[in-house]
Amino acid sequence: xxxxxxxxxxxxxxxxxxxxxxxxxxxxxxxxxxxxxxxxxxxxxxxxxxxxxxxxxxxxxxxxxxxxxxxxxxxxxxxxxxxxxxxxxxxxxxxxxxxxxxxxxxxxxxxxxxxxxxxxxxxxxxxxxxxxxxxxxxxxxxxxxxxxxxxxxxxxxxxxxxxxxxxxxxxxxxxxxxxxxxxxxxxxxxxxxxxxxxxxxxxxxxxxxxxxxxxxxxxxxxxxxxxxxxxxxxxxxxxxxxxxxxxxxxxxxxxxxxxxxxxxxxxxxxxxxxxxxxxxxxxxxxxxxxxxxxxxxxxxxxxxxxxxxxxxxxxxxxxxxxxxxxx
Amino acid sequence: xxxxxxxxxxxxxxxxxxxxxxxxxxxxxxxxxxxxxxxxxxxxxxxxxxxxxxxxxxxxxxxxxxxxxxxxxxxxxxxxxxxxxxxxxxxxxxxxxxxxxxxxxxxxxxxxxxxxxxxxxxxxxxxxxxxxxxxxxxxxxxxxxxxxxxxxxxxxxxxxxxxxxxxxxxxxxxxxxxxxxxxxxxxxxxxxxxxxxxxxxxxxxxxxxxxxxxxxxxxxxxxxxxxxxxxxxxxxxxxxxxxxxxxxxxxxxxxxxxxxxxxxxxxxxxxxxxxxxxxxxxxxxxxxxxxxxxxxxxxxxxxxxxxxxxxxxxxxxxxxxx
Numbered sequence: 001x002x003x004x005x006x007x008x009x010x011x012x013x014x015x016x017x018x019x020x021x022x023x024x025x026x027x028x029x030x031x032x033x034x035x036x037x038x039x040x041x042x043x044x045x046x047x048x049x050x051x052x053x054x055x056x057x058x059x060x061x062x063x064x065x066x067x068x069x070x071x072x073x074x075x076x077x078x079x080x081x082x083x084x085x086x087x088x089x090x091x092x093x094x095x096x097x098x099x100x101x102x103x104x105x106x107x108x109x110x111x112x113x114x115x116x117x118x119x120x121x122x123x124x125x126x127x128x129x130x131x132x133x134x135x136x137x138x139x140x141x142x143x144x145x146x147x148x149x150x151x152x153x154x155x156x157x158x159x160x161x162x163x164x165x166x167x168x169x170x171x172x173x174x175x176x177x178x179x180x181x182x183x184x185x186x187x188x189x190x191x192x193x194x195x196x197x198x199x200x201x202x203x204x205x206x207x208x209x210x211x212x213x214x215x216x217x218x219x220x221x222x223x224x225x226x227x228x229x230x231x232x233x234x235x236x237x238x239x240x241x242x243x244x245x246x247x248x249x250x251x252x253x254x255x256x257x258x259x260x261x262x263x264x265x266x267x268x269x270x271x272x273x274x275x276x277x278x279x280x281x282x283x284x285x286x287x288x289x290x291x292x293x294x295x296x297x298x299x300x301x302x303x304x305x306x307x308x309x310x311x312x313x314x315x316x317x318x319x320x321x322x323x324x325x326x327x
Numbered sequence: 328x329x330x331x332x333x334x335x336x337x338x339x340x341x342x343x344x345x346x347x348x349x350x351x352x353x354x355x356x357x358x359x360x361x362x363x364x365x366x367x368x369x370x371x372x373x374x375x376x377x378x379x380x381x382x383x384x385x386x387x388x389x390x391x392x393x394x395x396x397x398x399x400x401x402x403x404x405x406x407x408x409x410x411x412x413x414x415x416x417x418x419x420x421x422x423x424x425x426x427x428x429x430x431x432x433x434x435x436x437x438x439x440x441x442x443x444x445x446x447x448x449x450x451x452x453x454x455x456x457x458x459x460x461x462x463x464x465x466x467x468x469x470x471x472x473x474x475x476x477x478x479x480x481x482x483x484x485x486x487x488x489x490x491x492x493x494x495x496x497x498x499x500x501x502x503x504x505x506x507x508x509x510x511x512x513x514x515x516x517x518x519x520x521x522x523x524x525x526x527x528x529x530x531x532x533x534x535x536x537x538x539x540x541x542x543x544x545x546x547x548x549x550x551x552x553x554x555x556x557x558x559x560x561x562x563x564x565x566x567x568x569x570x571x572x573x574x575x576x577x578x579x580x581x582x583x584x585x586x587x588x589x590x591x592x593x594x595x596x597x598x599x600x601x602x603x604x605x606x607x608x609x610x611x612x613x614x615x616x617x618x619x620x621x622x623x624x625x626x627x628x629x630x631x632x633x634x635x636x637x638x639x640x641x642x643x644x645x646x647x648x649x
Contacts, residue, residue, distance in 0.1 A: 041505040042476075154593040155370070184369040184532055185576040189589035192578070196586055211506050214578030218586045238582030255510040256580055257535040264363075264517045264540045268510035272475055 003172055003205045004030040004053070008065035009075075011048045011229075013058060013276065020277035022048045024229040025065070030173070033203040035195075037220035037237060039213060039252070041273045045229035046209045050175045053207075054092050055082030070172060088118040091166035095178035097158035101150040101165075107134075108146040111165055118169045133164040137194060156187030163194065170202070177209045192218050213252060217241055225249050228274050228284035235310030245304070245319050246312040247289045283315065291318040330357035331526045332381060332414075332494050337390035338550075339373070339380045348598045350376040352550035353390065355624075358494065358526040363517070365541030365558065366530045367573065371594045373550045374530050378496045381528070382416045383407075395493060409442065415487040419499035421479030425471040431457070431482055432467025438489040449489075456485040460515060477508025484515065494526040502533065513540055534577055538562055546570045549605040550597055552624075556631025566633040566644035568610045604635070611649040612637065 011023035023045040030036050038046045052063040055077055067074040094100040102110055111133060112126035134142035137160040150158055166174055180188035196219060198204050208219055216223055217237060224234040233246040244250045251269040271288040274280060280287050286296035293316055301313040334356040341348045350373040358364045368374050379385045381392050386401040394414050418424040426434055435456060436449035454464040460481040471479055480500060487495055501509040517540050520527045531537050537544060538558055545555040546569060554567040565571040575588040592609045595601055601608050607617035625640035626632050637645055
């Protein structure tokens with residue numbers, strides 16, 4: 001069943017040189033219990049997509065199009081409406097758990113605050129729920145943890161606490177923005193395992209936003225690759241990663257240190273991702289794409305549907321061969 | 328070949344309140360010209376502290392660091408002997424390591440200027456270095472905020488190169504960068520090491536990149552080097568359980584939906600290191616004596632060194648399974 005349905009989402013931000021579209025005509029769906037990965041480099045619009053669902057766009061930021069969440073239209077929501085949904089039905093965790101937790105408040109205060117706000121439960125009930133949550137995210141000795149402050153925990157434990165906070169009101173959708181980027185690989189594996197268990201035990205839908213394709217491979221069912229605010233490719237994770245069809249996806253995979261190529265040199269994508277307000281015309285990737293033709297420089301790239309489950313936005317579609325990518 | 332940097336039994340201490348914390352506890356390390364040594368470990372293991380102590384930003388409490396035949400002393404207020412200018416460091420955050428209020432050219436020209444080069448020549452050198460790291464020559468006239476993260480890291484590299492160093496210590500030089508810039512900056516470092524026959528100590532928590540570019544790897548845990556050896560040998564058969572745990576935790580973008588093995592627990596507080604082998608509380612293969620006696624650093628038959636009672640001096644590495 002579809003929980004979130006985004007159609008033609010455009011997010012316009014106010015920059016020093018006037019309004020600029022940070023997200024452009026984005027459409028995607030998330031089913032219940034599904035994990036969707038959004039990948040892309042900085043400035044690709046992945047975080048702005050998340051913030052528009054949370055109603056947390058920066059000052060003068062504006063979303064248009066449609067965000068249908070569990071039957072409600074979020075585009076056009078007033079701040080008051082978002083306060084009703086945010087933290088209760090949709091929750092978000094961020095890259096750096098040191099800045100998303102309040103350093104001066106105890107874990108108990110932070111874990112029970114929105115429970116008390118949204119669910120109107122008693123202090124004792126909220127406390128019991130907080131203990132249960134800390135146990136769910138595998139914090140050892142929850143009783144002691146409730147009295148502690150964030151600085152008394154390691155980065156991985158803080159991220160677990162942030163997840164516990166996000167889960168407090170049993171949200172239907174969890175948005176995780178670079179949830180393991182600040183963590184060590186050894187700790188990252190534990191967080192990935194936890195998110196996977198939560199999806200299964202609570203039928204939670206999750207959006208994972210990261211540039212780390214390894215994390216997305218481990219965790220997600222579907223993958224959407226973004227470039228310059230727009231989707232370039234989406235589909236089931238295993239297919240996108242093993243048989244990428246868009247030149248940008250292929251470039252990201254080739255640039256990984258554990259790709260097949262030999263020797264010390266990595267395969268870098270020439271150039272840099274464009275800045276907001278300076279996105280190239282036509283297919284925004286044409287300036288860095290080795291397959292680009294004249295027609296890529298203007299108009300919108302062709303949408304190519306593949307097997308009914310995948311699609312790319314590419315006029316050239318250079319990897320359209322029976323064996324998939326064949327170079 | 329004689330190593331250009333030799334670290335012998337180095338310990339570095341911080342004072343926290345009235346307590347002494349030993350962040351680096353008796354480390355031996357070597358790097359030769361033209362070699363890339365990858366230094367890996369979790370955050371808090373002391374790898375950045377070790378890097379800073381090698382260039383002399385921090386003073387060792389014990390042991391010594393020799394650079395090109397001379398012992399490295401702490402950087403003080405006075406001018407250092409010109410010899411040590413050949414030992415340079417690059418930091419993780421190129422936003423923090425460049426002065427936002429000075430032109431790029433002037434910042435790169437500082438090194439040559441101190442060495443007595445005229446201003447015009449130093450700026451000329453800065454221009455050619457910017458070109459070498461893949462930036463336009465006119466970048467000398469611009470300021471750091473006009474560049475992206477990847478470009479700033481290139482500027483920081485150009486600045487380190489300005490006095491033709493023999494060794495560069497790079498502390499997480501690509502961790503803050505985007506995927507496509509990561510590959511480009513890593514390639515640049517590899518090219519520079521080959522071109523100038525520099526030694527490079529590449530400090531990183533990212534094992535996959537270290538595996539790709541390093542000739543040798545040193546694995547650090549809680550202030551100690553637990554295993555060193557040739558990259559491929561360590562990768563093919565890790566001899567220390569910690570090395571194996573680190574490798575098992577890597578995710579692969581292979582679309583196989585495989586969640587890697589996690590290593591329970593965190594790096595312990597270095598103020599109270601565990602007795603015996605420092606890794607034993609987290610080690611899946613720990614035995615009773617690991618908690619009481621500290622393992623000896625032994626050389627195996629393939630030339631690598633490891634501190635674990637499961638491995639015997641002079642033998643081939645014993646395969647670890649968990």
